Amino acid sequence: xxxxxxxxxxxxxxxxxxxxxxxxALPGNTFSELENRTLKTASAVSSDVLGxxxxxxxxxxxxxxxxxxxxxVTLGTEIKYLSGRRDICGAYVCRGRLIRKVAESDVSYGEIxxxxxxxxxxxxxxxxxxxxVVVPSASVVxxxxxxxxxxxxxxxxxxxxxxxxxxxxxxxxxxxAWDTDCFYRTDHHWTARGAYLAYRAWREYRxxxxxxxxxxxxxxxxxxxxxxxxxKAPLGGIAPDTIExxxxxxxxxxxxxxxxxxxxxxxALSEKDKYKIFFGGNHGVLTIENPAAAxxxxxxxxxxxxxxxxxxxxxxxHEKIVMIDERYATVDIASLATETGAGxxxxxxxxxxx
Amino acid sequence: MVxxxxxxxxxxxxxAVAAYHILPARARNLFLFAASLVFYAWEEPVYxxxxxxxxxxxxxxxxxxxxxxxxxxxxxxxxxxxxxVNIGLLAFFKYTNFIIDTANGIFGVSVSLxxxxxxxxxxxxxxxxxxxxxxVYRGKVRAQRNIIDFGMYICMFPQLIAGxxxxxxxxxDRIKDRPRDPEDAAAGIFRFVCGLSxxxxxxxxxxxxxxxxxxRAGTLPAAAAWIGALAFAFQIYFDFSGYSDMAVGIGRVLGxxxxxxxxxxxxxxxxxxxxxRWHITLGVWFREYVYIPLGGNKKGLPRQIFNMLVVWALTGxxxxxxxxxxxxxxxxxxxxxxEKTFLLKLLKRAPAxxxxxxxxxAVLFSWxxxxxxxxxxxxxxxxxxxxxxxxxxxxxxxYLSSYGAVFAVAALFSTHFPKAVAERAVxxxxxxxxxxxxKAAAALIALALSIVFVVGDAYDPFLYFRF
Numbered sequence: 045x046x047x048x049x050x051x052x053x054x055x056x057x058x059x060x061x062x063x064x065x066x067x068x069a070l071p072g073n074t075f076s077e078l079e080n081r082t083l084k085t086a087s088a089v090s091s092d093v094l095g096x097x098x099x100x101x102x103x104x105x106x107x108x109x110x111x112x113x114x115x116x117v118t119l120g121t122e123i124k125y126l127s128g129r130r131d132i133c134g135a136y137v138c139r140g141r142l143i144r145k146v147a148e149s150d151v152s153y154g155e156i157x158x159x160x161x162x163x164x165x166x167x168x169x170x171x172x173x174x175x176x177v178v179v180p181s182a183s184v185v186x187x188x189x190x191x192x193x194x195x196x197x198x199x200x201x202x203x204x205x206x207x208x209x210x211x212x213x214x215x216x217x218x219x220x221a222w223d224t225d226c227f228y229r230t231d232h233h234w235t236a237r238g239a240y241l242a243y244r245a246w247r248e249y250r251x252x253x254x255x256x257x258x259x260x261x262x263x264x265x266x267x268x269x270x271x272x273x274x275x276k277a278p279l280g281g282i283a284p285d286t287i288e289x290x291x292x293x294x295x296x297x298x299x300x301x302x303x304x305x306x307x308x309x310x311x312a313l314s315e316k317d318k319y320k321i322f323f324g325g326n327h328g329v330l331t332i333e334n335p336a337a338a339x340x341x342x343x344x345x346x347x348x349x350x351x352x353x354x355x356x357x358x359x360x361x362h363e364k365i366v367m368i369d370e371r372y373a374t375v376d377i378a379s380l381a382t383e384t385g386a387g388x389x390x391x392x393x394x395x396x397x398x
Numbered sequence: 399m400v401x402x403x404x405x406x407x408x409x410x411x412x413x414a415v416a417a418y419h420i421l422p423a424r425a426r427n428l429f430l431f432a433a434s435l436v437f438y439a440w441e442e443p444v445y446x447x448x449x450x451x452x453x454x455x456x457x458x459x460x461x462x463x464x465x466x467x468x469x470x471x472x473x474x475x476x477x478x479x480x481x482x483v484n485i486g487l488l489a490f491f492k493y494t495n496f497i498i499d500t501a502n503g504i505f506g507v508s509v510s511l512x513x514x515x516x517x518x519x520x521x522x523x524x525x526x527x528x529x530x531x532x533x534v535y536r537g538k539v540r541a542q543r544n545i546i547d548f549g550m551y552i553c554m555f556p557q558l559i560a561g562x563x564x565x566x567x568x569x570x571d572r573i574k575d576r577p578r579d580p581e582d583a584a585a586g587i588f589r590f591v592c593g594l595s596x597x598x599x600x601x602x603x604x605x606x607x608x609x610x611x612x613x614r615a616g617t618l619p620a621a622a623a624w625i626g627a628l629a630f631a632f633q634i635y636f637d638f639s640g641y642s643d644m645a646v647g648i649g650r651v652l653g654x655x656x657x658x659x660x661x662x663x664x665x666x667x668x669x670x671x672x673x674x675r676w677h678i679t680l681g682v683w684f685r686e687y688v689y690i691p692l693g694g695n696k697k698g699l700p701r702q703i704f705n706m707l708v709v710w711a712l713t714g715x716x717x718x719x720x721x722x723x724x725x726x727x728x729x730x731x732x733x734x735x736x737e738k739t740f741l742l743k744l745l746k747r748a749p750a751x752x753x754x755x756x757x758x759x760a761v762l763f764s765w766x767x768x769x770x771x772x773x774x775x776x777x778x779x780x781x782x783x784x785x786x787x788x789x790x791x792x793x794x795x796x797y798l799s800s801y802g803a804v805f806a807v808a809a810l811f812s813t814h815f816p817k818a819v820a821e822r823a824v825x826x827x828x829x830x831x832x833x834x835x836x837k838a839a840a841a842l843i844a845l846a847l848s849i850v851f852v853v854g855d856a857y858d859p860f861l862y863f864r865f
Binding site for chain 2: 045046047048049050052053056057058060061063064065067093094095096099102103106107110112113116117119120121123124127128129130131147148149191192193194195
């Protein structure tokens with residue numbers, strides 16, 4: 045028994061040490077696409093011991109470079125799921141899909157109100173009309189898909205705060221008959237179908253005739269999209285998504301932060317976050333010009349990433365669309381509106397984080 | 399370093415254990431002392447100086463107390479000095495801001511808070527050094543002559559930052575000479591893995607649930623609020639007792655026998671019983687060094703109640719510098735006085751289930767006082783517990799279905815049954831290799847699962863903002 049015990053002790057501690065050393069010594073990744081962040085490597089560990097940087101860096105390096113890291117993450121997620129857990133890392137696990145959990149504590153109603161009022165003042169100063177298209181969170185409109193009793197923030201309250209400051213508000217929650225094909229299974233964004241229905245509702249809200257979906261001749265660009273929610277809860281039972289994109293009229297040019305880009309960045313299809321195919325992701329200020337629609341005026345859009353896949357449906361109807369993403373640039377909306385000669389400001393943002 | 403971190407598990411622990419056993423016996427205490435300083439400096443590269451000061455200070459006090467020809471009055475003076483300095487350090491770091499904050503509130507002034515963080519583990523090692531000096535003064539233990547050996551006792555890394563509180567008398571016989579028995583070491587590993595699993599497989603899950611529920615305080619139906627309290631109760635038990643198990647386990651690998659800290663507290667049949675099973679080493683400390691010196695129960699009931707008041711107020715604020723902790727301690731004081739004066743007698747006559755139910759309800763309620771360290775949060779949570787927002791909603795079913803299995807596992811492992819069943823299963827082959835192999839395999843599986851969760855929980859999807 046002594047021999048057996050001794051061998052076990054040696055085995056136990058050498059296995060631990062081997063895992064630690066191998067993780068640090070073997071060449072590892074410097075970037076985690078799944079998590080969208082840089083990973084700490086052993087060579088990047090700071091030497092500042094007194095300030096504690098060395099210690100926290102080494103902690104990060106050991107967990108970031110751990111040999112079986114992704115195996116651990118997926119196995120851990122599966123075990124949690126099997127134990128009955130239905131919200132993992134901020135994603136609700138529903139039948140065959142994930143839906144982002146937006147709890148009451150994730151939403152700041154004060155900020156929603158403050159932002160809406162700020163937009164109203166900006167439009168006032170620029171002297172042009174203002175409208176809001178409030179994008180619904182999937183958990184609000186696909187409530188029937190959520191696990192029974194799952195917490196969802198108060199979207200009535202959020203929408204009321206927005207329309208109080210911006211009377212011309214389109215509440216997409218009710219304006220569209222949402223179904224499960226409107227949102228990706230693995231990502232929190234809406235699909236081409238969801239974005240098209242939002243476009244349609246917006247045109248109808250304005251009393252215009254929307255184009256039919258066939259006119260956009262949607263193209264399937266990938267069937268292998270694992271989105272943001274899948275990164276949070278990588279579960280085997282969830283199939284990858286398909287991304288479709290609408291056709292863009294000829295002659296359209298796009299400038300983002302001074303550089304010329306395309307409406308679609310097909311390079312993103314070889315990356316993990318394939319939703320970046322729309323404009324290559326978010327930009328501070330982005331301008332789309334469509335000479336074919338000359339005379340149809342300039343539209344100023346203040347937006348989040350939901351708008352990236354909605355705006356391509358709008359391009360045909362405006363000579364120029366200027367998109368502002370306030371998370372990526374500090375701009376004075378009123379002066380930009382005047383500078384670009386915008387005839388209208390439309391806010392296209394998710395209600396929960398308006 | 400915390401025990402459930404990658405650096406500890408994969409680098410520090412195996413290296414320290416291997417080096418310790420390879421070194422010649424006379425170098426081991428020095429090595430353990432040095433390794434413990436590295437372990438401590440990992441979190442507190444600056445505050446390690448305070449711990450070293452306490453070590454040297456109490457070493458000197460111990461030697462002086464035993465010096466021949468020292469007058470009793472001088473000895474008393476040394477003791478008072480030692481207690482004052484040790485408690486003074488603890489009080490300065492732990493309670494200064496609390497006192498300033500309270501004074502600001504009462505007198506309407508605005509003295510600025512000091513910008514100091516609390517040195518990790520100071521509440522634990524202060525109590526250890528105090529026990530030593532007092533015991534040397536009382537002649538219960540001999541003063542340690544070797545400062546390396548003494549430093550090793552104060553700073554020993556397994557129990558340094560979260561206990562158990564090891565009195566010098568507890569391990570005096572193993573300071574110089576420790577047996578090296580592979581069977582003992584293997585048992586230590588089993589214990590360590592058991593503690594690690596409790597922490598990462600169970601406690602952390604409840605951490606997520608408690609965060610979720612407490613974030614909704616003020617809108618919770620009573621059933622959900624009680625589920626939250628239960629989640630916190632399991633979280634703190636599996637976290638703390640898991641940590642103690644790991645400490646005892648590592649201690650055993652190194653040849654120590656550290657005192658036990660928990661004995662299935664949620665099986666207690668009265669609140670009095672609960673406190674004999676929960677954080678045992680702290681209870682023993684307060685009994686030995688506060689309650690009994692104050693006269694204990696030898697000076698009549700009123701004095702006994704006063705002594706209990708002192709002990710429980712101190713126990714409360716030992717856990718944290720906040721009014722809620724004081725309230726928590728006083729809550730137990732009231733319950734214990736009630737039990738002492740009449741309830742205990744009634745409970746003894748009633749079926750054990752009655753006592754268990756009473757204890758569980760009292761303890762569950764106490765955890766909400768403990769967990770809500772913000773007065774506003776506490777008031778909202780308390781009103782939720784008593785139905786200010788109704789009693790039931792679909793979210794209750796959600797919590798139950800999402801966490802029911804974890805609750806069941808936690809409830810089972812809070813009792814002595816799993817251990818009893820396992821012991822019975824291998825009972826007949828107890829001392830044969832087969833029993834060992836089964837245990838070893840179980841430990842390795844539990845370790846693998848724990849690693850999956852340690853690494854998985856450090857996984858950090860960071861989706862929107864990478865500037």
